[in-house]
Amino acid sequence: MTFNQLLAWLPPGHRKPLLQRLLIVWAVALPIAAATWMSSQSAGLQRSFEESLVYSYAISTFTWLFIDVSRFVFKRLLRSKDPTYWPPALQASLMLMVGIPLGYVLGLLVGDAYAAESTWDLWHFNPNRLAVLAFTATAISAAYVAYFYQRGKVEALIQQVTQSQLMLLQSQLEPHMLFNTLANLRALIGQDTTRAQAMLDHLIDYLRSTLQTSRLPLQQPLHPLEDEFFRLNDYLSLMAIRMGPRLTFHLELPPALNNAAVPTFILQPLVENAICHGLEPMVAGGQIQVQAMTKGTQLILTVCDNGCGISELALAESTRPLKIATDDPTASWGLSHVRQRLHTLYGKRARLAISLEAQGGTCVVLTLPFEKLPFETNI
Amino acid sequence: MSTPASALIAEDEPLLAHTLQVELQTLWPTLRVLATAGDGLSAVQLALQHRPDVLFFDIRMPGQDGLEAAAELTEVWPDETPFPLLVFVTAYDQYAIDAFEAQAMDYVLKPIRPERLSQTVNRLQNALQQRQQNFNMNTELDPVINQLRSLLSAPMGAARPLEPLHLLQASVGNQLRMVPVEEVIHFEAADKYVSVFTQDGRQVLLRTPLKELMQRLDERVFWQVHRGSVVRATAIESVSRDEQGRLTLHLKNHSEKIRVSKIYANRFKAM
Numbered sequence: 001m002t003f004n005q006l007l008a009w010l011p012p013g014h015r016k017p018l019l020q021r022l023l024i025v026w027a028v029a030l031p032i033a034a035a036t037w038m039s040s041q042s043a044g045l046q047r048s049f050e051e052s053l054v055y056s057y058a059i060s061t062f063t064w065l066f067i068d069v070s071r072f073v074f075k076r077l078l079r080s081k082d083p084t085y086w087p088p089a090l091q092a093s094l095m096l097m098v099g100i101p102l103g104y105v106l107g108l109l110v111g112d113a114y115a116a117e118s119t120w121d122l123w124h125f126n127p128n129r130l131a132v133l134a135f136t137a138t139a140i141s142a143a144y145v146a147y148f149y150q151r152g153k154v155e156a157l158i159q160q161v162t163q164s165q166l167m168l169l170q171s172q173l174e175p176h177m178l179f180n181t182l183a184n185l186r187a188l189i190g191q192d193t194t195r196a197q198a199m200l201d202h203l204i205d206y207l208r209s210t211l212q213t214s215r216l217p218l219q220q221p222l223h224p225l226e227d228e229f230f231r232l233n234d235y236l237s238l239m240a241i242r243m244g245p246r247l248t249f250h251l252e253l254p255p256a257l258n259n260a261a262v263p264t265f266i267l268q269p270l271v272e273n274a275i276c277h278g279l280e281p282m283v284a285g286g287q288i289q290v291q292a293m294t295k296g297t298q299l300i301l302t303v304c305d306n307g308c309g310i311s312e313l314a315l316a317e318s319t320r321p322l323k324i325a326t327d328d329p330t331a332s333w334g335l336s337h338v339r340q341r342l343h344t345l346y347g348k349r350a351r352l353a354i355s356l357e358a359q360g361g362t363c364v365v366l367t368l369p370f371e372k373l374p375f376e377t378n379i
Numbered sequence: 380m381s382t383p384a385s386a387l388i389a390e391d392e393p394l395l396a397h398t399l400q401v402e403l404q405t406l407w408p409t410l411r412v413l414a415t416a417g418d419g420l421s422a423v424q425l426a427l428q429h430r431p432d433v434l435f436f437d438i439r440m441p442g443q444d445g446l447e448a449a450a451e452l453t454e455v456w457p458d459e460t461p462f463p464l465l466v467f468v469t470a471y472d473q474y475a476i477d478a479f480e481a482q483a484m485d486y487v488l489k490p491i492r493p494e495r496l497s498q499t500v501n502r503l504q505n506a507l508q509q510r511q512q513n514f515n516m517n518t519e520l521d522p523v524i525n526q527l528r529s530l531l532s533a534p535m536g537a538a539r540p541l542e543p544l545h546l547l548q549a550s551v552g553n554q555l556r557m558v559p560v561e562e563v564i565h566f567e568a569a570d571k572y573v574s575v576f577t578q579d580g581r582q583v584l585l586r587t588p589l590k591e592l593m594q595r596l597d598e599r600v601f602w603q604v605h606r607g608s609v610v611r612a613t614a615i616e617s618v619s620r621d622e623q624g625r626l627t628l629h630l631k632n633h634s635e636k637i638r639v640s641k642i643y644a645n646r647f648k649a650m
Binding site: 183242243308311 | 391392394397401417418420439441442471488490491544547549571585586587588591592595
């Protein structure tokens with residue numbers, strides 16, 4: 001296997017951080033060498049500082065190689081699709097249990113070869129020192145891994161959140177939707193100025209809210225249900241002009257629920273699904289109904305259509321964890337996305353249920369805790 | 380020109396269909412727009428009924444999309460009438476545009492610009508004039524079929540291929556039936572369902588459009604042979620040709636005969 005082949009196993013974005021971590025390892029190895037040298041002096045051993053350096057650098061480099069580099073090999077061997085390159089906790093601790101002793105033993109062998117002595121002899125005349133050395137090496141490696149493991153996880157999470165936000169934005173500002181809307185607008189301008197202006201107003205509001213929400217999603221995960229319905233109304237009004245008699249819609253929001261707190265754009269992907277996968281394939285079109293109600297302490301939001309019914313493929317995949325591997329937001333992507341957001345914000349207190357209507361069509365029901373927003377938010 | 384040219388418009392958004400018609404009337408006053416279809420199924424019916432010279436087909440339409448409708452027309456078009464000139468209409472869709480460019484297929488982008496549409500009109504007028512001058516010129520379908528085949532197989536949606544599917548889950552009453560994809564020999568589309576036939580002679584209904592399913596099947600293993608038929612290539616026992624030149628497939632351990640459409644007949648080169 002050539003060096004290039006090995007290098008190909010390291011994804012380009014991971015090469016620099018990997019070397020950075022090696023430099024950190026080497027920087028830490030220097031004081032460790034000094035400390036072991038001083039302790040060997042006080043123990044009355046004949047060891048030069050050079051020899052201590054070789055021990056320290058050999059052990060730390062091997063350990064880095066076995067833990068930090070080998071996870072890329074493991075990922076490759078396990079064919080893991082996890083984008084993080086950090087194995088789950090169990091595999092990670094297993095890797096530590098093998099990687100650290102292996103790195104330690106190989107490093108000692110190199111050091112022993114250089115110093116022309118045998119550390120294993122310590123076993124006979126100074127077992128305590130051997131134990132301390134082994135313990136120190138393990139502790140330092142474990143601390144190193146724990147730190148970068150945590151950091152890697154956080155980075156991967158942030159990346160995942162950003163990417164799923166980007167996907168949401170992409171689905172809302174999908175070029176096909178935008179250009180078809182603009183084509184309709186262009187047609188209306190010549191025929192019916194009043195309707196053209198109304199359509200443009202809906203488009204402006206839709207664009208404004210989409211862009212604003214996409215900029216403030218982390219700081220402002222919730223907004224009033226009323227705003228969510230305004231957005232749906234803009235989107236559906238645009239679609240109704242485009243689809244003509246093929247689309248009718250009803251939005252039902254009791255005034256008492258105007259200020260209920262809901263995650264931003266939580267219904268939007270469901271309504272988009274209802275249009276794209278439920279009604280658009282139907283020659284006759286159909287209708288969409290969005291309702292909000294309360295049941296005890298729960299807020300219940302339903303999106304129903306009388307279209308062609310969610311496909312069994314999308315239904316089977318909607319329960320799987322969110323994948324960011326596709327460019328094309330499918331029905332199951334939208335559902336997974338909503339499910340994941342509910343889970344992040346509410347844990348087990350929120351649910352998403354999909355049911356097929358007997359006469360055709362799909363109903364998606366969201367159940368979440370009914371909480372009112374404490375103050376009027378201005379969006 | 381002896382007879383004024385005629386056209387059919389297939390576009391599901393009423394405002395856009397109307398605008399295209401108005402724009403065409405301005406740029407090409409003699410053109411008769413015979414009918415406007417709102418979906419891919421009636422587009423085929425109306426085209427057969429009116430037999431226009433030019434078809435303006437939107438790509439995304441309910442029922443079946445514009446490419447599928449055009450492919451179906453090549454199948455059922457009567458021999459005595461020259462096949463209409465095709466113009467596809469699409470909103471921004473980079474994959475589709477690349478595919479059209481590669482196939483030298485005429486297309487216009489939505490929103491339609493009069494300048495761009497007039498180029499298309501000129502091209503169409505020239506092509507029709509040539510057709511009339513030598514009406515014995517071969518009006519063979521093959522070039523159109525080749526273009527359509529490439530367009531239909533071009534990746535129009537996802538940039539990256541989706542993960543292949545290994546297991547189908549079909550609900551039968553209150554039960555969920557699990558069908559490993561490796562046991563499937565034939566998929567047959569029926570409305571919004573797909574009939575799945577397995578090696579051991581079982582048949583299961585899956586409520587998933589064939590198109591959606593196709594994206595998740597390995598196209599080297601499963602061949603599309605007709606708009607509604609996808610077969611496992613290794614399950615094909617024989618191919619036969621009738622007097623009209625139509626191909627029919629026979630699968631191993633499967634009594635049903637499967638029609639091969641002209642678009643996909645090139646799979647069986649030796650025929």
